Amino acid sequence: MNTDLRVLTASEWDAWLGCTELAFGGVPLSPESRELYASLAEPQRALGHWDGAECVGTAGAYSFRVTVPGGAAVPAAGVTMVSVAATHRRQGLLTSMMRRQLDDVRSWGEPLAVLLASEPGIYGRFGYGAATSELNLRIDTSRVGLALPPGTDGVRVRRSSPERALGACEAVYARLAAGRPGTPVRRPGWERVAVSDPESRREGGSPLQCVLAERDGEVTGYATFHLRPAWDDAGPRGTVAVRDVAGLDPASYAALWRFLSGIDLMPVVECRNRPADDPVLRLVSDVRRCEVRLRDGLYVRLVDLGAALAARSYRAPLDVVLDVQDAFCPWNAGRWRLTADAGSAAACRRTDDDPGLSLSAGVLGAAYLGGVSLTTLAAAGQVRELRVGALAEAALAFSSDVQPWCPHGF
CATH class of the missing domain: 3.30.1050.10 (SCP2 sterol-binding domain)
Structure with missing residues (x-):
């Protein structure tokens, strides 16, 4: 089939996104998520394959800066929403989009391209390498305690709404991002991703909740999470589903984990996508009860x-x-x-x-x-x-x- 590969126009964004949704299972984004990603979209950095009036291939590239060893924030193309319609597979569409995209990234003067792969076997042939790992945890808090460092009792943990706390959380994020390679330096607007709370992301849990860690009136950390109540014949089996947890110092970080591990009726804490060297692995009393699993994370391409x-x-x-x-x-x-x-x-x-x-x-x-x-x-x-x-x-x-x-x- 003959298709037309071209840079997206703003008026084509809905059709382009619809192609991506269909390729990833056909479940439409929530109106809230659609509005959020429309506000972050950079159509001039997105490519689409068109078969007549139908979009059959997509590849976007956000303009990011990513922290590298030493603390520099290096320009990088954040490759996103890559898809090919099931009707047009094995016709070279993906290869042609990767070819054009990397040529474009080079012309933009960005030395890196980064992505999170839906399947790990796809991008190696285009020169991407898996550069980070993600740690997933499931902690049975009824059998696992915490070894708390000195100063933990001096940290106050208080509730806030995710929206009210957003500015303080972003300040913590920015300080931590400078010391962790692989972390995107968030551009204006991207802070909304951290508090985006469509029902589809809750997996049956509560609306997003937030607590702040404070010492001497200064915010030194935060945690966001959902609660998923559950019961069986033996009693409560609820889960704290952690979205994010961050602390500027060991005591603040430990105080947040103590809070998350001590919520009534919630004997399980689940955490997805933590760093492979997360200090919580050294706080827990029995790591064998934590169901630790590693998977690939960020892929890096030297452009x-x-x-x-x-x-x-x-x-x-x-x-x-x-x-x-x-x-x-x-x-x-x-x-x-x-x-x-x-x-x-x-x-x-x-x-x-x-x-x-x-x-x-x-x-x-x-x-x-x-x-x-x-x-x-x-x-x-x-x-x-x-x-x-x-x-x-x-x-x-x-x-x-x-x-x-x-x-x-x-």
């Missing part, structure tokens, strides 16, 4: 390899030549000399020198935020050491003090 590698800082001095394979974005392929002093500016330039490591752009994307070790990737056969010692040097330099994490969808 301008030299600019991307120079934009982050490195944990140790580094001087390594990378031999990079990149069939989908051939402008990245070849040898690059990456040099850096610990914690300071880096440089990445073309070179003809002998390489120390050989790897693909997708593997480099997986390692970029410091959460996936180059040593681990080498053990999986995805990195080849061509100079003795180069792997250990690069693995240390690329590593991060904290695990990278993307705290919300887009």
